[in-house]
Amino acid sequence: QSVLTQPPSASETPGQRVTISCSGSSSNIGSSYVYWYQQFPGTAPKLLVYRNNQRPSGVPDRFSGSKSGTSASLAISGLRSEDESDYYCSAWDDRLNGWVFGGGTRLTV
Amino acid sequence: QITLKESGPTLVKPTQTLTLTCTFSGFSLSTSGVGVGWIRQPPGKALEWLALIYWNDDKRYSPFLKSRLTITKDTSKNQVVLTMTSMDPVDTATYYCAHHRQVYGMDVWGLGTTVTVSS
Numbered sequence: 640q641s642v643l644t645q646p647p648s649a650s651e652t653p654g655q656r657v658t659i660s661c662s663g664s665s666s667n668i669g670s671s672y673v674y675w676y677q678q679f680p681g682t683a684p685k686l687l688v689y690r691n692n693q694r695p696s697g698v699p700d701r702f703s704g705s706k707s708g709t710s711a712s713l714a715i716s717g718l719r720s721e722d723e724s725d726y727y728c729s730a731w732d733d734r735l736n737g738w739v740f741g742g743g744t745r746l747t748v
Numbered sequence: 749q750i751t752l753k754e755s756g757p758t759l760v761k762p763t764q765t766l767t768l769t770c771t772f773s774g775f776s777l778s779t780s781g782v783g784v785g786w787i788r789q790p791p792g793k794a795l796e797w798l799a800l801i802y803w804n805d806d807k808r809y810s811p812f813l814k815s816r817l818t819i820t821k822d823t824s825k826n827q828v829v830l831t832m833t834s835m836d837p838v839d840t841a842t843y844y845c846a847h848h849r850q851v852y853g854m855d856v857w858g859l860g861t862t863v864t865v866s867s
Contacts, residue, residue: 684787735811737797
């Protein structure tokens, strides 16, 4: 059971917008930055969003992150078939003194 | 360009100790603020953070596995080693190492190495 809670799946049609939620607590999301990763089957995770809403170089601006209180979300607009992937949220947990992940959300486009 | 590569046995027996090596390039583990972490992913399951070592040799471990983990670094060889004792079939997973920076978190990951625990 993961420390951060994500919906196991999400689905939307091409061109539309989808939001993936990530719920935590005061010891992780509530007091730390949130990071999002994209992972295709059989490959390593790729950093998608850092520090709540910052995108690394090369990540399209269709991907955006936000945080409010002890929850965060990843929004993907203008959905494309190639966005079909697993998405994980992560944050530092001050109580556990380590990184925690969500259970992952499988996005179907 | 930062790259990391995990190496180690693909099969270990229950109760044995697993030793994994992360060999990296494109950065130095003596640079302030830099770290290397280990994360694993059982088949079909979520990511699980294991350990992190910083440039100053500060170490952090998952509280759930702390008693079984040891992380060390060899700056001259550009390597980080993770050992996990008392391996069990539930430890079967793909193990990743990742470059860690204070601002970006775990921003570059290795391809991963698959470890199966079976007698």
